Amino acid sequence: xxxxxxxxxxxxxxxxxxxxxxxxxxxxxxxxxxxxxxxxxxxxxxxxxxxxxxxxxxxxxxxxxxxxxxxxxxxxxxxxxxxxxxxxxxxxxxxxxxxxxxxxxxxxxxxxxxxxxxxxxxxxxxxxxxxxxxxxxxxxxxxxxxxxxxxxxxxxxxxxxxxxxxxxxxxxxxxxxxxxxxxxxxxxxxxxxxxxxxxxxxxxxxxxxxxxxxxxxxxxxxxxxxxxxxxxxxxxxxxxxxxxxxxxxxxxxxxxxxxxxxxxxxxxxxxxxxxxxxxxxxxxxxxxxxxxxxxxxxxxxxxxxxxxxxxxxxxxxxxxxxxxxxxxxxxxxxxxxxxxxxxxxxxxxxxxxxxxxxxxxxxxxxxxxxxxxxxxxxxxxxxxxxxxxxxxxxxxxxxxxxxxxxxxxxxxxxxxxxxxxxxxxxxxxxxxxxxxxxxxxxxxxxxxxxxxxxxxxxxxxxxxxxxxxxxxxxxxxxxx
Numbered sequence: 391x392x393x394x395x396x397x398x399x400x401x402x403x404x405x406x407x408x409x410x411x412x413x414x415x416x417x418x419x420x421x422x423x424x425x426x427x428x429x430x431x432x433x434x435x436x437x438x439x440x441x442x443x444x445x446x447x448x449x450x451x452x453x454x455x456x457x458x459x460x461x462x463x464x465x466x467x468x469x470x471x472x473x474x475x476x477x478x479x480x481x482x483x484x485x486x487x488x489x490x491x492x493x494x495x496x497x498x499x500x501x502x503x504x505x506x507x508x509x510x511x512x513x514x515x516x517x518x519x520x521x522x523x524x525x526x527x528x529x530x531x532x533x534x535x536x537x538x539x540x541x542x543x544x545x546x547x548x549x550x551x552x553x554x555x556x557x558x559x560x561x562x563x564x565x566x567x568x569x570x571x572x573x574x575x576x577x578x579x580x581x582x583x584x585x586x587x588x589x590x591x592x593x594x595x596x597x598x599x600x601x602x603x604x605x606x607x608x609x610x611x612x613x614x615x616x617x618x619x620x621x622x623x624x625x626x627x628x629x630x631x632x633x634x635x636x637x638x639x640x641x642x643x644x645x646x647x648x649x650x651x652x653x654x655x656x657x658x659x660x661x662x663x664x665x666x667x668x669x670x671x672x673x674x675x676x677x678x679x680x681x682x683x684x685x686x687x688x689x690x691x692x693x694x695x696x697x698x699x700x701x702x703x704x705x706x707x708x709x710x711x712x713x714x715x716x717x718x719x720x721x722x723x724x725x726x727x728x729x730x731x732x733x734x735x736x737x738x739x740x741x742x743x744x745x746x747x748x749x750x751x752x753x754x755x756x757x758x759x760x761x762x763x764x765x766x767x768x769x770x771x772x773x774x775x776x777x778x779x780x781x782x783x784x785x786x787x788x789x790x791x792x793x794x795x796x797x798x799x800x801x802x803x804x805x806x807x808x809x810x811x812x813x814x815x816x817x818x819x820x821x822x823x824x825x826x827x828x829x830x831x832x833x834x835x836x837x838x839x840x841x842x843x844x845x846x847x848x849x850x851x852x853x854x855x856x857x858x859x860x861x862x863x864x865x866x867x868x869x870x
Contacts, residue, residue, distance in 0.1 A: 392595060393601075393627055394592065394597075395591075396550050397553065397557070398549065399561060400545060400589070402516075402544075403577070403584055404543055404576075404582065405445050406574060407445050410426075411439075411482075411513075411515045411543075412431070412439030415431055415540065426537040431536070431540035438669050439482065448572075448575075449490075449544050449574070451683055452546075452569060452575075453511050454683060456495055456546070456568060458492065461487060461490070462674065462675055462677075463487060464513075465486070466484060467483060467667060468482060468666075469485070469662045470662055475536075482667055483515070484513055486664075491510050495548075495561060501706055506552060510545075511546050512545050513542070513544055515543065519538055520534055521533045544574075555617075556616070558615055563714065567716075571690055579611055580610075586609045588618065589605050590603060590606065591603035591626070591636070602635065603636075604640070604641050606618050606642070606643055625650065694719055695713045698712060698722075703733070712740070724761035729768055766795050767785060768781075777853070777855070780852050780853065784804065813850070813854050813862060816846050817859065823845075828867055839864070843860060
């Protein structure tokens with residue numbers, strides 16, 4: 391491409407709290423419409439909001455985990471605009487005095503580290519949700535559910551440091567991991583706990599000035615973020631190639647068609663008439679409080695990834711996969727405490743375990759195969775009770791039934807044949823049935839040995855010890 395892509399992301403994160411940001415209404419997802427509301431979050435006259443302390447401390451933790459400088463003086467502001475899902479006619483947010491500034495997140499693309507700057511992290515309340523037609527009534531009518539109104543959010547605003555859709559996806563993945571490790575959010579995109587807006591522009595390579603940007607709103611999966619940006623980059627490149635100008639606008643992504651489409655023009659900045667909220671006092675954060683919060687931050691994914699490489703001698707790729715979530719990293723470390731072969735454990739987790747989890751769309755926290763049970767299986771392979779191939783079929787049944795590996799092996803008679811005499815007989819039969827292949831091997835075609843091993847394994851229904859089979863085949867062929 392003759393253009394350079396410039397991307398900045400704005401991520402809205404719902405913070406883990408039982409109650410809303412300024413009232414005691416529940417934040418529980420899935421309640422009947424307007425069940426989680428009260429005069430405060432609905433903006434009734436005469437009510438006064440009170441800041442949720444747990445939300446503030448969790449937001450501070452998110453700032454510290456992303457290397458932000460926490461401002462000692464914080465102030466809430468009213469962001470004024472009219473929309474049917476905004477009952478007060480303004481949103482309580484932060485403007486000139488946000489909670490955290492000048493942070494960064496490191497991402498890894500093809501093993502190369504890149505630092506992505508964070509402009510700011512600020513606190514705000516969520517708006518409600520509009521529901522159009524559907525099963526609720528007449529198709530031309532719209533309804534509003536205020537359950538999300540006042541749900542506590544942090545908005546994480548990146549610098550325009552991202553240069554490709556792949557980098558944007560990697561940034562989101564790293565941010566999600568940090569938020570999950572610190573337990574400040576569950577980052578459930580399906581329930582709206584993590585939402586992303588992307589600002590995209592192109593500029594000729596070598597040019598310092600940014601091009602005209604478009605904003606993609608409400609992207610709700612990592613896959614859609616990447617696909618939407620890919621489409622938008624291609625669309626803008628075609629416009630510039632034709633000698634036309636990109637229009638500054640807000641666009642939405644249609645995942646069914648794989649296209650973005652215009653939502654509204656944004657040629658001029660919206661005047662939200664920000665002013666300090668007169669009902670909320672400034673939040674003053676002293677150094678002692680900040681230090682107390684800093685002590686609660688656990689080992690973060692980047693630190694854990696580096697430790698896994700050093701402590702367990704794992705490749706960087708393995709360490710990146712295993713530390714992508716806190717629960718997966720804990721699962722791995724529990725296994726290593728029971729079985730001292732980390733690379734073998736890593737291979738099984740990244741291969742068979744994650745494959746089954748993805749097939750059943752389950753989180754590692756709900757995995758039916760516990761670390762103890764997986765290690766029991768690996769020990770049986772290590773002791774020569776079953777072969778690696780048989781272990782894979784045993785694992786599938788363990789995952790489906792929750793049974794112990796020894797029970798499955800006994801039920802199906804899967805124990806590995808280690809009796810040299812029994813294997814010797816099978817090897818002899820395979821050699822006599824494949825004399826032409828034996829001649830080829832003796833003439834130097836060493837790959838034929840793999841075929842002969844396969845025939846013996848087939849005759850033994852996979853239960854012969856592969857090492858013994860290899861050894862006996864070579865001995866017998868050399869004597870023929």
